[in-house]
Amino acid sequence: MSAPTTSTADAPHVGTPTGTPTDVETVVVGAGFAGIGTAVRLARAGRTDFVVLERGDGVGGTWRDNSYPGVGCDVPSHLYSYSFRPRAGWSAVFAPGEEIREYLEATVEDEGIGPHLRLGTEVRSMRWDEAEARWYVTSSAGVFRCVALVVCAGRLSEPRLPSARGLETFAGPVFHSARWDHSVVTAGARVGVVGSGASAVQILPQVAGDAGEVVLFQRSAPYVVPRGNRAYSDAERRGLERVPGAVERLRSRLFWEMEQGLAARHAVPGFVDRLRETALGHLAAQVPDPALRETLTPDYEIGCKRVLLSDDYYPAVASPVVTVVPAALEEVRGHTVVAADGTAHELDVLILATGFVSTRPPWAEQVVGRDGSTLAEQWITGMSAYASTSVHGFPNLFVINGPQASLGHNSAVFMIETQIEHVLGALDHVRSHGVVEATREAEESYSAWLDEAGAGTVWRTGGCTSWYRDDRNGRLTLLWPDFAFTFRERYGRFDPDGYGLAAAG
Known part of the structure; x- marks a missing residue:
């Protein structure tokens, strides 16, 4: 899932390819x-x-870049994998990040994709030539x-960095969670963790285990529910491997269990109440101190931000070694880190678990469509x-x-698999029609329907800001606000109507 980062200003000119081109039918970035x-x-x-084309030195995207202590997935392993490459031998209900990366590396090896890979290749511009x-x-x-x-x-x-004054002057090691510096020793150190999202919830218990002191800068408290992770036994793995259809049945059960979670996001009474009660009950059971519990209680509706899974986050936060600062990082002066509430803290290491640039992808600045404007300009x-x-406006481009x-x-x-199926159908039409492009009417109608479908969800009405929403207009520009199965039913195959094409004969 890596993306090119060079801006159009860094290239000689985004619209002027240089050198003799290598012709291929399809480029995947x-x-x-x-x-x-x-x-x-x-x-x-x-x-x-x-x-x-991959800018990194290996495959895996998110699971290559994120190697911080405790990294793992919050979707069950058997569902967070390709349906066309099921794996019976997952070690646990929720796999660690390294195992997911190894799964992707094995996929490349087993499927013979290696000769098609161009690792260490940074994409600098992507431009449509209308004449050709x-x-x-x-x-x-x-x-x-x-x-x-x-x-x-x-x-x-693309890591998102906090806008704290003087951040670059911090006197000790400072790094983003997705660029973890494994040479830094946190044992016995005074460590600051900036952020309280998914990465921070996994990192903090690991760091707090041996750090001398941990200061957590929490701008907004997350909802956390029990993770309930466990290792699969040898007998379970053997059964999944040997019994015909066992993995597929497990995947199906997990999928439909997770689909039920949409009701809470649509604020359906009962469903959202049960989810909230589960999270607040988890907090009450693991954090006995009422003052700290109040600090860790979110002030928005559950589901408005990503609901996190952890069994060890609250116990770590409640430990004597951790101090929670309910404010954002504001200023750095040498080893002194100042929060927005005015408190100052002396730290040796600063870890930025501050998420990613999501609603304004930098790579969109490098994609130039038919009329010469970039995708970033269109967006x-x-x-x-x-x-x-x-x-x-961007023919034969699929995101x-x-x-x-x-x-x-x-x-x-x-x-992802649903979109791939859609793209494969589109590529058949590219071969028969030469150019495939969504109509303006289809795109606008689709966006309007999504806005309407998301209007009553907790993502829009829950009283929070989140990476799901674009801060320019409040729209859910990242989220599909309906069941996953409905996306597959509607768009899991290529429909030429949305592209102004006749059906292939």
Whole structure:
């Protein structure tokens, strides 16, 4: 899920590809879950004329970049994996990050994707040439000319840094959670953790285990529910491997259990109440001190932000070594870190668990469409795409895991696979029609329906700000606000009507 980061200003000119281009049918940008899944499905379909451009030195995207202590997934392992590559041998209900990365590496190896990979390749510009009906993709490995471009850059690839004054002057090690510095020793140190989202909830218990002191800068308290993780026994793994259909049945059960979580996000009475009671009960059971419990109690409706899973976060926060500062980081002066509430703290190490740039992806600045404008310019008031995949004005471009393709209640991999299926159908039409482009009417109608569908959800009405919403307009430009299965029913195949095309004969 990695994305190119160079801005258009860094290239000689975004519209001027240089060098002799390498011709391929399809260029895939990014080698995370979406990029690898696309590559596998292309190869299995016999569409072997493609390359995958990845700026990192390995595959895995989010699961390559995030190697912090305690990193893991909050979707069950058997559901957070490809349906076309089920794995019976997951070690636990919720796999650690390293195991997920190894799963993706094994997928590349087993499926023979390696020859298509161009690792260490930074994409610098992507420009549509109307006369040739081709995309020119300029990269650090040269120029690629292709019929179709599939961007799989993801949402969790560009770290978001806090705007604290003097941050760059901190006198000790300072790094983002997605760029973990493994040379830094936190044992016995005074450690600051900035943020209280998904990464912080996993990091803090690990760091608090041996740090001399931990200061948690919490701008907004999260809702946390029990994780209930456990290792699978050898007998369970053998059964899943040997019994025909066992993994598929387990995946199906997990999927439909998670689908029920949408009711709480739509604030359905009973469902949202039970979820809230579970989270607040978990807090009460693990944090006996009433003052600290009040500090850790969210002031918005549950589900408005991502609901987090942990069994060890609250006990770690309640330990004597941890101090919770209910304020954002504001200023840094040498080793002194000042919060927005005016409190000052002397620290040796500063960990920024502050999330990612999500609603304004930097790679969109590098994509130039038919009229010469960038995708970032088209998305100046917020991201949109027909079927969460195709953008009017950008022919033969497909974005996976981008606008309104995230879920707040189920597995992202399910959505990714649905989009890949849609793209494969679109590529068939590209071969028969030459150019496939979503109509303006289809994209606008789709966006309007999404706005209406999301209007009554806790994501819009829950009284919080979150990475799901665009701060420019409050729209849910990242989330699909309905059941995951309805997305597959509607967009899991290519429908030429939304593209102004006749059905293939």
